[in-house]
Amino acid sequence: MLNRINAPELTISGNLEIVDAIVDKLNNGTPYITTNSGTQEVIKIDLVFEAGSAYSTHPIIANTCNRLIEEGSGKFSSAEISEMLDQYGSYFVTEAGNEFATLSFYTTGKFIHQTLPVLKTILTEPTFSEEEIETYKMQGKQRLAINLNKVDFLARRNFLNTIYGDNHPLGIMSKSEDFDMLNKEALLEFYHNNYRNKLRAVFVAGKLSSEHETAIKNLIEELNFNHSNINNVVEDKILNPKTTYINKKDSIQSAIRIGKKMFNRKHVDYFDFSILNTILGGYFGSRLMSNIREDKGFTYGIGSGLATDINDGYFFITTEVGSNVANDALKEIYFEVERLQNEIVPEEELNLVKNYLFGSFQRSIDGVFALSERHKTLHLNNLTAEHYLNYISRLKSITADDIRMCAKKHLEKASFSEVVVGP
Secondary structure (H helix, E strand, O other), rough: OOOOOOOOOOOOOOOOOOOOOOOEOOOOOOEEEEEEEEOOOOOEEEEEOOOOOOHHOOOHHHHHHHHHOOOEEEEOHHHHHHHHHHOOOOOEEEEEEEOEEEEEEEEEOHHHHHHHHHHHHHHHOOOOOOHHHHHHHHHHHHHHHHOOHHHHHHHHHHHHHHHHHHHHHHHHOOHHHHHHHOOHHHHHHHHHHHHOOOEEEEEEOOOOOOHHHHHHHHHHHHOOEEOOOOOOOOOOOOOOOOOOEEEEEOOOOOEEEEEEEEEEOOOHHHHHHHHHHHHHOOOOOOOOHHHHHHHHOOOOEEEEEEEEEEOEEEEEEEEEEHHHHHHHHHHHHHHHHHHHHHOOHHHHHHHHHHHHHHHHHHHHOOOHHHHHHHHHHHHHHOOOOOOHHHHHHHHHHHHHHHHHHHHHHOOOOOOOEEEEEEH
8 A cells, every 4th residue: 555654765767768859951051950759730940040139239139129020021010910820820939038039930730831931921021110119119118117116127137237247248237228229220130130141040849740841941941041150259257246235215125136157058067056056046945945935934935046058157046025134134045055065965855856856857858849949958059968868867976065065166155246126
């Protein structure tokens, strides 16, 4: 009979199996990567461009171009495009980050011949109408004005400015006047430079027949976009840590951001630090949550993370607390950091985190679209599938002492920048 009193033994078991992607190249040299799996008649096409914020000196043009590229194309308005796609159960999603911009198209195998021409007109004939631009500018100014009254928004952008500086895409703090500089000519120039001429890779995922693959490949070839594989490397400077307090007198809460510039996925300590971060603040049962939320009741939520790009990354701890307990919360945050440096993590806690991470990774490759995202991460970071196998291997072998040594090496309080926004 199953014993429901005692918890099951915590062990990482089973072999990790990752379905390989098929890597091909289009005539122009663009990598064409397919993940052919699944049971549903749904197909996802991701076109990735070197069109992130790192590719422009204008602080918001990359996001604006990415957002408006589907808002009117050729002889069709945005409403007409939406109507054409809706009738076939298809839709379009855009995303722009620091390095890359992605245009994602979801469609069905049954109607792929009806929807691919719509995708083609979106990609090749964006109008960037003055009406859409003016609407976007007005809404953007309103969003910015609202966000500038939020302590968490102020803390985040000032923190990134502190660790990256004014000249780095992540460090630039947008202003209302930046929206006034947007116009059709600037957007068309960015589109031609960074979309038509900097197609980085194409990822296709779903239940694909040979007919589907031929149709998609033919479409991408017909776009006649140029391939590029040159990363826009931003100057890699480590700025001196500093503490910043921003007075927001009307707020009843204080937002806290602590952290530092860090490394990317290729760093020798990436796996160890990822595991360490989970213990500290990377999941709901983390030490920061247990102490500052559950025990002290200072906040509804607190967490830490390691954000990575191709060139580097940054570590952060973030929370919002009652203004009357902000100083106490800071003390408890540093207490937990120092505890990881000075004390061995109990075996039961370490095993719990190992199993949590192993389960999380298994979920992250469950489904053809999720698996395609994993292959995308590998390709865009110039990694192979061995990266994930090495991660699972390290997850199994890392010890409590390895965690402590990693904390000593990378979590020195003197290396942190700190931003607090509140009354």
